Amino acid sequence: DAGVTQSPTHLIKTRGQHVTLRCSPISGHKSVSWYQQVLGQGPQFIFQYYEKEERGRGNFPDRFSARQFPNYSSELNVNALLLGDSALYLCASSINYNEQFFGPGTRLTVL
Amino acid sequence: TQLLEQSPQFLSIQEGENLTVYCNSSSVFSSLQWYRQEPGEGPVLLVTVVTGGEVKKLKRLTFQFGDARKDSSLHITAAQPGDTGLYLCAGALGGAGSYQLTFGKGTKLSVIP
Incomplete structure (x- = not known):
């Protein structure tokens, strides 16, 4: 079975632009979560979606938004990009609330 | 304030040595x-512990969850170069319908042949 997939793998943007990152969960998983990992740190929770509803939100500004589609895939949108948004963005899917499985991530560089 | 403290942050050992990584918090999870992450890749789940005092073994890796469910440890016996990587602990928080992981900063392990 395919694991969590994310696209694109790498992305370069300039300050002020917006970006859309995509995630497809493991087949059968209805929950998708997004995390931001800056260099030298552990991942930090951004959003959790379950059955297309937002179930959790981390301490991120309103420039960050997300949604989940009927097929359980998800998008993370970031507006008005700042240099500090440069990070590895990770998507994780789960079938229950005890285990999350991560995708390979999208490396975002903001210049 | 870091909710989960991992120690040590960096560890460099010779092949065949044993090591222990600690994960501590004042919160109950x-x-x-525990995850292992290679550079530029997503974390790979190693184990989930749920019950206070629980011990799980995965080949040469032993994981323990503290009795109060606030801390955990990872012990590797006879480390091999293939064990090199970033080890992350993550505590699960949330009630019914919501769920989020809080990660430590990680322990970067290098096993020298």
């Missing part, structure tokens, strides 16, 4: 997960 419903479960705790």
Whole structure:
């Protein structure tokens, strides 16, 4: 079975632009979560979606938004990009609330 | 304030040595997960511990969850170069319908042949 997939793998943007990152969960998983990992740190929770509803939100500004589609895939949108948004963005899917499985991530560089 | 403290942050050992990584918090978690991450890749789940005092073994890796579900440890016996990587602990928080992982900063392990 395919694991969590994310696209694109790498992305370069300039300050002020917006970006859309995509995630497809493991087949059968209805929950998708997004995390931001800056260099030298552990991942930090951004959003959790379950059955297309937002179930959790981390301490991120309103420039960050997300949604989940009927097929359980998800998008993370970031507006008005700042240099500090440069990070590895990770998507994780789960079938229950005890285990999350991560995708390979999208490396975002903001210049 | 870091909710989960991992120690040590960096560890460099010779092949065949044993090591222990610690994960401590003042918060109680419903479960705790350990991941290993390679550079530029997503974390790979190693184990989930749920019950206070629980011990799980995965080949040469032994994971323990503290009795109060606030801390955990990872012990590797006879480390091999293939064990090199970033080890992350993550505590699960949330009630019914919501769930989020809080990660430590990680322990970067290098095993020298």
